[in-house]
Each structure stands twice: as C-alpha cells, then as structure tokens.
Amino acid sequence: MKLEVMNVITVEDYRTIYWPKLDKALEKLLVQSPRDYIPISYEQIYSCVYKCVCQQHSERMHSDLIAKISLHLNNLSEELQGCSEETYVENFGAAMVRYMGALHSIVPLFIYMNKVYMENKLNRDLKEELVALYSNLVAAKHINRLLPRLLEAQAVPFAIPPSTMASIVKGLYSLRPEWAHCAPHLFAKFIPNLLPPVLEDHVQQYALLDQHLQQDLLINGFGRGDQSRKRSGDDIITDTRLFMTYIFQMLPILLNLHLPPSLFLMHNMSTILI
Incomplete structure (x- = not known):
C-alpha cells in the first residue's frame, strides 16, 4: 500500500x-x-x-x-x-x-x-x-x-x-x-432563581405594592370603564399597553415569591377585559 x-x-x-x-x-x-x-x-x-x-x-x-x-x-x-x-x-x-x-x-x-x-x-x-x-x-x-x-x-x-x-x-x-x-x-426576568427567596415579613410589603400599582392604573384611566358603551380599538390597545407595563413591574416580585404568573394574570385580567 x-x-x-x-x-x-x-x-x-x-x-x-x-x-x-x-x-x-x-x-x-x-x-x-x-x-x-x-x-x-x-x-x-x-x-x-x-x-x-x-x-x-x-x-x-x-x-x-x-x-x-x-x-x-x-x-x-x-x-x-x-x-x-x-x-x-x-x-x-x-x-x-x-x-x-x-x-x-x-x-x-x-x-x-x-x-x-x-x-x-x-x-x-x-x-x-x-x-x-x-x-x-x-x-x-x-x-x-x-x-x-x-x-x-x-x-x-x-x-x-x-x-x-x-x-x-x-x-x-x-x-x-x-x-x-x-x-x-x-x-x-430572564434568569430563573436569580433572586433569593422572599422572607415572610416582606410579603405584606409586596401586597401593598400591588395595591399601589393598581391604584396608579386607575388614576391613569386604566379601570373598568363605562360598561354601557362599546370600547374602541384604540382604547383596548392603550389599556393593553398599560396593563403590560404593570405586568413587567410585577414580574420580579412574582419570581421572588415563586408564584405562577398565570395566577397573577387571572387575578388582574378582569380589569382589562371588562
């Protein structure tokens, strides 16, 4: 060879x-x-x-x-x-x-x-x-x-x-x-388990923050609205963007509390759908 x-x-x-x-x-x-x-x-x-x-x-x-x-x-x-x-x-x-x-x-x-x-x-x-x-x-x-x-x-x-x-x-x-x-x-928001678990005495603080954020949404016109009239497409788009801002602010808290974001969405989505 x-x-x-x-x-x-x-x-x-x-x-x-x-x-x-x-x-x-x-x-x-x-x-x-x-x-x-x-x-x-x-x-x-x-x-x-x-x-x-x-x-x-x-x-x-x-x-x-x-x-x-x-x-x-x-x-x-x-x-x-x-x-x-x-x-x-x-x-x-x-x-x-x-x-x-x-x-x-x-x-x-x-x-x-x-x-x-x-x-x-x-x-x-x-x-x-x-x-x-x-x-x-x-x-x-x-x-x-x-x-x-x-x-x-x-x-x-x-x-x-x-x-x-x-x-x-x-x-x-x-x-x-x-x-x-x-x-x-x-x-x-993108790296799982990055933040340490939340201590029990912090849970009340997060509940107050949630309440404060929802009040901000209402002040800015993101509320249940007038159910007697049909909402326009622009209203829905505006409310959706505001709602997504809210979700982005709350996401780190959900991750810290190890709560499923789906439950949080179900709790708050009525605000945007009604």
Whole structure:
C-alpha cells in the first residue's frame, strides 16, 4: 500500500498560501447573518488547519486567529459606540447573536488545533477563549451604556422586542454572571432563581405594592370603564399597553415569591377585559 507523504509547509508557505485561505474564510464567517449561507469549503479549510498543525504551525496559527478576531471585535465595538440611542440596543443584540453564531462554524474548523495545541499545551479551550474575547473587547466596554438603556426600555413594553431583550440579558449573564448584580430585577426576568427567596415579613410589603400599582392604573384611566358603551380599538390597545407595563413591574416580585404568573394574570385580567 502506497502511503501519501505530506509536503513540508515552510513558514513562507504558511504566510502566503495557508493563512490567507483561513483569513478569507474567517472574514466571511464573522460578518454573516445566522440565517445566511456562506459558500465556504469547510473541507478545504479543515484540511488547511490539519496540515498546519501537523507541520508545527499551531502556535503561529493560534496567534494569527486571536489577532484576527480581536481586530474584528475592536472594530465592532467602535461601530456600536457610533450608533444612535434609537438603534443602539438592537444593534448590540444583533452583533452578539451574529458573533456567537459565527463561533458555531469557526470552532469546529479549528478543532484539530484546539485538541492538539490548545488543550494539550496551553490547557485552554478555543471556544471559551473566543467568547472571553467578546466579553472583554465588546461587552465590557458597553455594559455601562447598555444596562441603563435596557432598564429604561423595560418600563415601556415592546420598546425593544422581547426576544431581543431576552437574548441580550441571557447573553450578558452567560458572559459574566456578576453583571446581574448591577440590575438584579432586570436579569431576574430572564434568569430563573436569580433572586433569593422572599422572607415572610416582606410579603405584606409586596401586597401593598400591588395595591399601589393598581391604584396608579386607575388614576391613569386604566379601570373598568363605562360598561354601557362599546370600547374602541384604540382604547383596548392603550389599556393593553398599560396593563403590560404593570405586568413587567410585577414580574420580579412574582419570581421572588415563586408564584405562577398565570395566577397573577387571572387575578388582574378582569380589569382589562371588562
């Protein structure tokens, strides 16, 4: 049986032939939308990585990979800093989803380098390292601007799509759980069992808060209304938005009390339906 002998890959070969192929593939993967199809030969890219590792270019390739992604993330951070207040939160959310989606393709392509070089010699994991890069170069630089925007948005239902809000908060928590301490009630809406159980002597306080919130709704015209006339569509929409604001305010309390939100809704929905 004839064995295939792998040609020697010099440093020059790596720089001029192999890394440019990897660099081009990374460029495409980092900017793709999660639903986009990128015409990349994964077999060819994996083969390049495999050959470079076998030819002792792992350290160089790892360094180039980290430099490439760091440059991309620094540029991304600058782009986000230039976003208007109206588009900032949604752009941040889209950027985080896009990057994490790209990792689902990038990490498998470099899996051989990860196994042979990073895990065995560096005692590190490639995916964890690339996620940490995003945390340090993007999220940490924007957390002081991002959290106040999220807190403002939660007081206005649907100011930010719920899916976007959930994606961002869960993403931030996965990057650094300690960020939840900066806005515990915001994170508690999306992270189960984040807040400690409520003490018995606090229950009365929450009951008073519930009463106060319902009084606020009545003062603002969110009441049972005139049952003798048919309500217009605009009235229903306005009342629904106000009711959802109320629910958003009460949700952290429900989570703390370990009460099913469905029971709370049943108790209060008569206000909006009547």
